[in-house]
Amino acid sequence: MSLRFALLGLISMKPASGYDLKQTIERSINFIWNATSPQIYNTLRKLREDGYISTQDLPQKGKPDKQIHSITPSGREALEAFVSEPIRSSVTRDEVLLRIFLGNFTDSAAMRRELRSYLERVREERSFLESVEARVSSHPGPNREARRYQLLSLRIKVAQSRATERELIAFFEDETSPSAFLPIDG
Structure with a gap:
């Protein structure tokens, strides 16, 4: 569940491709939340289906188009609702x-x-x-x-x-x- 919000948060800071998000996770929040590329792409698909992000194809020379994801107003509302929830201890499975x-x-x-x-x-x-x-x-x-x-x-x-x-x-x-x-x- 939190991967959704981690991605929404990162996309709200700067529209990005799935590859860019994976790189950003490794440089910034990997110590909090990590994810594999398939998890990221599956979550991006669900976020798009839920209307939380929009995707624009960016043509690249000699490569497939790059998909750039941006947060939508409903995505921003969902992110704000998540962050506004009371902070409580998480269930730990360590x-x-x-x-x-x-x-x-x-x-x-x-x-x-x-x-x-x-x-x-x-x-x-x-x-x-x-x-x-x-x-x-x-x-x-x-x-x-x-x-x-x-x-x-x-x-x-x-x-x-x-x-x-x-x-x-x-x-x-x-x-x-x-x-x-x-x-x-x-």
Whole structure:
């Protein structure tokens, strides 16, 4: 459902082709919401069917026409309605956390290896996100209000990565003290 609104939001900033949207997602909101090209094109088709976007063919020399998508007034209304809804916690389905939760069902050395590998990926993601934050901050662009919200979402994700990193480090530093955790059924 949110891919619809992610695409509407990006198109409202600048009309774009499906390819352009995929590139923009990878450069801007991939840390929040990612999508494959088929998901993007299927969602664009549905948005067009719902009257939320219009599509114009842009002729290209030696290539098929490029389809440029623009938001319609009803698309803008739908986007505004979505953004205006109360912010509430989302239902999380996190395979990584589920695997960690069930970590006692595997060899503990293998689980620790996986957790160390996960820690390295979290560090790499945090470092990448911090570099994106620095780049965005140094090139504020013309729409200051939009940039403030974009930076807020990025900074929240950076903070989540830092918190995950801290918890994993604490786990490795205190591996001998599982009694700190209460039993779930207790």
